[in-house]
Amino acid sequence: DIQMTQSPSSLSASVGDTVTISCRASQSIGSYLNWYQQKPGKAPKFLIYAASILQSGVPSRFSGSGSGTDFTLTISSLQPEDFATYYCQQSYNTLYTFGQGTKLEIK
């Protein structure tokens, strides 16, 4: 299976800050990388697919980049509703795997 590793595991930031979350795949996955946001007690919400394409309705302060094995999710001008846990997920093959998550907390 393709292993997905996120860093950092947790992150503290303030409203208005810009943060970056990294995701690394154990092998090249091209651009088959998706990002999800999960708030406590809620189902994951789909944010970005193909590494950099925003799902409809997702605010433009979210952006994704990368290809191959290294990817990033950037959130600029953090809003209160952005504090959540973020997961990357590979869809290079149908043995889908997720990163361990990055918890974004308010400083």
Added chain:
Amino acid sequence: QVQLVQSGAEVKKPGASVKLSCETSGYTFTHFDMHWVRQAPGQRLEWMGWINTGNGNTEYSQTFQARITITRDTSATTVYMELSSLRSEDTALYYCARGGDSNSYFDYWGQGTLVTVSS
């Protein structure tokens, strides 16, 4: 609007089976496949398997291959996931998630069903 509504929480004893449902609405059922993903307490999301809602073909994670069965009822636009030989480690939130763009991502998720396995 697309909705995936899952069945309610379950409490099971070790060794038992559980069958969860995911009722869909707001789109053409057979045009999108359905996946099951689980999340144990404090753990990452874990993909379990999926079903082609058109022809009923399935694919399962090796982790669950021997214990999982995913089925669908096209007339009820509902997908089911049965997990057998339950153990305490199966205590988790179980989600159904719609496969978008030929299963390149999971674009809509159910609200989750908590399964607790305890003697």
